[in-house]
Amino acid sequence: MDKKERILFTCVGKTDPVRDCRDGAMLHIIRHYLPQKVYIVLSKEMEAWNKRDNRYNKAIKKFCCDFHEEIDVHFLPCGIEDVSNFDAFDSLFQKYLAEIVCKNPDAEILLNVSSGSPQMKVTMCLLADNIKFRKIKAIQVITPQRGANVSENTIQKEYDLNAEIELNDDNEPSSENRCREPEILSIKRAIALKQVQALLDSYEYKSLKILLKFLGLTDKTSPAMKLTEHLLLRQDLKTKEAENLASGKEFGIDLFPIANVKCREATEFFLVLQNLGKTGKTTEFVLRLNPFVIKMQELYLLKEFHFDCERIKEETSSGSEKIVKRDKIEAINHPLMVAIDGCFKGGFRDSHPNIILYNRILKFLNNRDKKSTYYIDFFDTCESINRERNSSAHSLYGIDESDLKRTPNEILDTLRKLLLICYGKECRKEIFSIYDRTNKLIINSL
Numbered sequence: 001m002d003k004k005e006r007i008l009f010t011c012v013g014k015t016d017p018v019r020d021c022r023d024g025a026m027l028h029i030i031r032h033y034l035p036q037k038v039y040i041v042l043s044k045e046m047e048a049w050n051k052r053d054n055r056y057n058k059a060i061k062k063f064c065c066d067f068h069e070e071i072d073v074h075f076l077p078c079g080i081e082d083v084s085n086f087d088a089f090d091s092l093f094q095k096y097l098a099e100i101v102c103k104n105p106d107a108e109i110l111l112n113v114s115s116g117s118p119q120m121k122v123t124m125c126l127l128a129d130n131i132k133f134r135k136i137k138a139i140q141v142i143t144p145q146r147g148a149n150v151s152e153n154t155i156q157k158e159y160d161l162n163a164e165i166e167l168n169d170d171n172e173p174s175s176e177n178r179c180r181e182p183e184i185l186s187i188k189r190a191i192a193l194k195q196v197q198a199l200l201d202s203y204e205y206k207s208l209k210i211l212l213k214f215l216g217l218t219d220k221t222s223p224a225m226k227l228t229e230h231l232l233l234r235q236d237l238k239t240k241e242a243e244n245l246a247s248g249k250e251f252g253i254d255l256f257p258i259a260n261v262k263c264r265e266a267t268e269f270f271l272v273l274q275n276l277g278k279t280g281k282t283t284e285f286v287l288r289l290n291p292f293v294i295k296m297q298e299l300y301l302l303k304e305f306h307f308d309c310e311r312i313k314e315e316t317s318s319g320s321e322k323i324v325k326r327d328k329i330e331a332i333n334h335p336l337m338v339a340i341d342g343c344f345k346g347g348f349r350d351s352h353p354n355i356i357l358y359n360r361i362l363k364f365l366n367n368r369d370k371k372s373t374y375y376i377d378f379f380d381t382c383e384s385i386n387r388e389r390n391s392s393a394h395s396l397y398g399i400d401e402s403d404l405k406r407t408p409n410e411i412l413d414t415l416r417k418l419l420l421i422c423y424g425k426e427c428r429k430e431i432f433s434i435y436d437r438t439n440k441l442i443i444n445s446l
Helices: 025-033 044-053 055-067 086-103 118-128 161-166 185-201 205-214 223-235 239-246 261-278 282-305 326-332 334-341 355-365 370-393 408-426 429-444
Strands: 006-011 037-042 072-077 108-112 136-141 313-315 322-324
Touching: 006 025, 006 086, 006 118, 025 037, 025 055, 025 108, 025 136, 037 044, 037 086, 044 055, 044 072, 055 072, 055 161, 086 108, 086 118, 108 118, 118 136, 118 185, 185 205, 185 429, 205 223, 223 239, 223 261, 223 429, 239 261, 261 282, 261 408, 261 429, 282 355, 282 370, 282 408, 322 326, 326 334, 334 355, 355 370, 370 408
Parallel strands: 006 037, 006 108, 037 072, 108 136
Antiparallel strands: 313 322
């Protein structure tokens, strides 16, 4: 083994330091990797045994003396009595390791994943895959029997520390190197799945796509990658591209349960708002809310009051947008025009469709029944939120829920009801859970 700056971070258990005249895992790693420093975590029980016979120092000093090595030994008594408690070790081991790395920034850190309780070993494996620690390597030591150790352990009354150290067969030049550098694939898979789930829960499909590529998945071979790309396109409102990507594939659910083109367009935008609301992205939620509210006002005016907003619009010369025209309102309903004029300083002038204008039309047409009053009050709230939106768009501060008269969930709940009112049976309710159901397909396919 080449001589370079190495540090061993290790727990110790009932096979250390020497058992049945063979190295325990800690000593075997020292023998074959020659670390300059060893940091030994001691549970309450192992600390007591070490105080009784100085077993770890004795074994390491014997090795150093026989093979002319120098090793700096540090003990880390943790005081933990219940070594079966997973949660007891995670933050503690991270703290120890961070301190070790800070003191030895250029050293390679070796982690002994074969000593200690099963919970200690798993925690060491998790550390080996922690992105905070770069120069790190897990070392596993295979038992001499190539199976479970069934000989007496090192805390039995019959255990003779000095004899075990002196008669250690691993001191022989021909002794086998039982160290392995495992890829700990099962641990890495569990961590990767946890990362995937976190990104899915946040609807972060761009980051998820990067992670899946890092894990070796491709568009052609992986349903997870295909569905991730589909949802990424869909969330960017590239609905046609998303549909084309998924066409001809059988995923077990209908990704587009809505046939009506206009309804699909509205629900796709709603789903983007829903994802923003669920993940607490309130500023972006409010910034994107305005055009959808305007769309819902137009739909509600048509459904409940038979007022077609297209009749009061006219395309601009470029044909890229439509403007609400004063003369068209006047031609359709003169009293309405008078009422609208009274709500705008200097009277109404041609403008883009907007929440304020449509709220004035709604209030003029309102027949005062309980249902329509409820939704008109809701649109009033959206007008207030839109003022917050305009302030945020022209300033450096964001918006949180405390700035709104209703929470994003309350707003989404009402918008969902409006979609169902305006489109009826064409708006199938399963559309509202399509992202979560597709997320489940992604995680299940991994």
